[in-house]
Amino acid sequence: MSMTLSPILQVCIVPMSFYPFDALPSRARRITFLLRASHPEPALAVTSFITALAVGAGRGTSGAAAVAMAVLTGQLSVGWCNDAIDAGRDRTCGRRDKPVGTGELPAQAAATAAVAAFAMCVPLSLLSGVAAAAVHLTGVAAAWAYNGVLKRTALSPLPYAVAFGLVPAFVTLGLPTPAWPAWWVMAATALLGVGGHVANVLPDIDDDLTTGVRGLPQRLGRPICQWLAPLAMLTAMGVVTVGPHAHVSLWDGVLGPAAVIVAVTGTTAPAGTGRRWPSRAAMIVGGIVVIQLLRRSADMV
Numbered sequence: 001m002s003m004t005l006s007p008i009l010q011v012c013i014v015p016m017s018f019y020p021f022d023a024l025p026s027r028a029r030r031i032t033f034l035l036r037a038s039h040p041e042p043a044l045a046v047t048s049f050i051t052a053l054a055v056g057a058g059r060g061t062s063g064a065a066a067v068a069m070a071v072l073t074g075q076l077s078v079g080w081c082n083d084a085i086d087a088g089r090d091r092t093c094g095r096r097d098k099p100v101g102t103g104e105l106p107a108q109a110a111a112t113a114a115v116a117a118f119a120m121c122v123p124l125s126l127l128s129g130v131a132a133a134a135v136h137l138t139g140v141a142a143a144w145a146y147n148g149v150l151k152r153t154a155l156s157p158l159p160y161a162v163a164f165g166l167v168p169a170f171v172t173l174g175l176p177t178p179a180w181p182a183w184w185v186m187a188a189t190a191l192l193g194v195g196g197h198v199a200n201v202l203p204d205i206d207d208d209l210t211t212g213v214r215g216l217p218q219r220l221g222r223p224i225c226q227w228l229a230p231l232a233m234l235t236a237m238g239v240v241t242v243g244p245h246a247h248v249s250l251w252d253g254v255l256g257p258a259a260v261i262v263a264v265t266g267t268t269a270p271a272g273t274g275r276r277w278p279s280r281a282a283m284i285v286g287g288i289v290v291i292q293l294l295r296r297s298a299d300m301v
Contacts (some may be wrong), residue, residue: 033105034113037098039079041276045283047072049290054171054296063174066127070117071170073121074140080114080195082147083107093207118144128174136170139163156201156215157194164193172301179301186295188236192289195232196282198225199267201276229278230263233285240292243299251295259288 048069054067083090083100087110090101099105121140125133139162143210146159167189168181201208201217202225208218217225237259241252293300 030105030109033099034110035078037080037083037100037110038076039082042279042283043072043075043079044285046075049098049286050167052290053168053293053297054174056294056299057171057175058297059171059174063128066124067171067174070121070124070128070133070136073117074136074143077114077117077121078140078143078147078258078277080110080117081144084111084114085147089207089211089213105281111128125170128170129178131178132170132174135166135173139166139170144245151215152213154214154216154219156217157197160193160197161190164196165190168300175301181300182243184239188239188243188289188293191232191236191239192286193197195229195234195236195263196279196286198229198232199278199282202226202229202267203276204238226268229267229282230260233263233282233289234260237285237292240289240296252292255288255292259285262288 050071051064054064059067071077083098083105084107086098087100087107091103093101095101100107100110122137123139125136127133128136140210142159142162146156150156150159150211157251165186166187172179172181198217201215202222205218205222205225208215220228240253241248241256262281262284266284267278269277
């Protein structure tokens with residue numbers, strides 16, 4: 001982790017050296033605060049999953065490495081963008097896990113790092129080819145649009161559906177013979193993204209409503225979302241399991257029930273039993289879906 005993140009963090013920190021505030025923390029503390037503000041768990045999970053798909057699709061070592069670095073910089077930019085924009089809300093809600101909200105990291109510093117990471121994401125995405133880069137950068141732009149505007153509207157699931165739905169295309173359009181992935185692959189990852197969105201919002205619905213954020217999950221309310229999140233994720237699992245020409249095997253009989261248990265227990269737990277567990281449950285189900293996709297990698301295109 002440190003070997004991968006360190007060069008990126010060094011580049012993202014350089015512009016912060018010119019930020020005009022008196023009490024800049026030490027370099028080591030800045031890195032710690034930046035890491036905490038980058039949403040490291042989902043960033044690393046998404047990067048690992050997409051890199052695994054790249055390997056399974058036949059992108060090779062150099063191709064998979066290019067995918068990993070492009071995805072990681074894109075995810076870091078989205079995380080820092082989110083915390084920079086939500087600084088006031090996080091402060092109002094008393095989010096002690098948010099360095100920008102607590103004042104440990106200035107919002108402008110997080111914004112500067114977000115822009116620097118996105119600037120790195122562009123050439124790294126182009127290593128996979130123009131078509132693949134266009135797809136990936138569209139997904140990153142959708143995530144930024146969510147942070148800036150769409151999270152407050154009934155269209156809040158749309159950026160997640162777009163960004164996650166395009167993930168397989170970023171992988172397959174970068175192959176030696178570029179091709180769009182099968183429809184069912186994109187449908188599954190889009191559903192997974194929507195389920196992850198709802199699961200991620202679950203612990204924060206009350207705080208969001210208090211601070212004026214009324215995305216679709218907030219409008220529907222917690223009781224509905226506690227079932228909508230696992231429904232979307234498990235539908236994604238079902239699409240991958242019984243996709244065209246898929247042969248249901250013993251592994252499907254193991255992974256399917258595991259996904260059900262994690263999705264349902266992780267998203268139907270009472271409020272206040274763990275802020276991060278719903279999003280972690282979504283990441284675990286995402287990992288199971290990726291395993292299923294890897295088992296059917298020959299049918300992805």
